[in-house]
Amino acid sequence: MKIFKTSVFILCSLAALQSAFADSFKQAPVLDTYTQECASCHMAYPPALLPSASWQRIMASLNKHYGVDASLDAASQKKIGTWLSNNAAAGKRTSLEPPKDRITQSDWFLRKHNSHEVDPAVWKRASVGSPSNCNACHAKAAQGDFEEDSVRIPK
Numbered sequence: 001m002k003i004f005k006t007s008v009f010i011l012c013s014l015a016a017l018q019s020a021f022a023d024s025f026k027q028a029p030v031l032d033t034y035t036q037e038c039a040s041c042h043m044a045y046p047p048a049l050l051p052s053a054s055w056q057r058i059m060a061s062l063n064k065h066y067g068v069d070a071s072l073d074a075a076s077q078k079k080i081g082t083w084l085s086n087n088a089a090a091g092k093r094t095s096l097e098p099p100k101d102r103i104t105q106s107d108w109f110l111r112k113h114n115s116h117e118v119d120p121a122v123w124k125r126a127s128v129g130s131p132s133n134c135n136a137c138h139a140k141a142a143q144g145d146f147e148e149d150s151v152r153i154p155k
């Protein structure tokens, strides 16, 4: 019985850890300027997906933004940059600056989307296009909701 109780306890703690991780991306109130300016080419990535230093570099190089020009007027750039920094990742696993300031190059991202979780061929489907296209599989990605129950891999 003791062993049973202990394992139930461990399982519950693991489940809590798991959802605590998914919860760590939940949104602060959205900034309208952000949605207007940063969600035309891809979804509006929740600020908690990257640490502040990464957002700062991204906002300082919008004229050379992953192969496109995403320049903004100075006022919007400042407003969005401040909001992103204020709401940036603070968790132990999410606050490391990933290569190229890409969410999709973060250690946690690569771990959560390894070849056991997502068949490598899936990334090449037209319906997915790129790992950066979170909302192809996470219906509520723009709200920062990455819970397992709302994951659906498109055909």
Ligand code: HEC
Pocket (backbone or CB within 6 Å): 037, 038, 039, 040, 041, 042, 045, 058, 062, 065, 066, 067, 068, 069, 070, 072, 080, 101, 102, 103, 104, 105, 130, 131, 132, 133
């Ligand atoms: C003109 C189109 C365009 C606009 C506007 C735009 N982006 Fe992007 N962004 C891109 C492209 C293209 C990529 C690379 C996507 C890929 O590799 O599939 C990208 C990638 C990103 C990534 C990295 C995603 C990853 O792979 O982890 C972040 C973060 C990002 N953009 C933030 C922003 C922010 C913040 C703004 C607003 C200031 C913005 N983007 C506006 C086109 C745009």
Ligand code: HEC
Pocket (backbone or CB within 6 Å): 018, 019, 021, 022, 049, 103, 104, 112, 113, 117, 118, 122, 123, 128, 130, 131, 132, 133, 134, 135, 136, 137, 138, 146, 147, 148, 151, 153
């Ligand atoms: C091709 C589909 C697909 C795309 C695109 C995708 N994901 Fe996922 N994601 C998954 C799958 C499948 C899982 C594993 C779900 C599970 O734990 O059973 C997952 C897990 C996660 C988790 C962990 C949730 C937890 O409870 O531990 C997070 C966070 C996450 N994804 C964020 C993102 C972000 C951010 C993006 C875009 C930059 C993204 N994903 C793009 C399919 C995808």
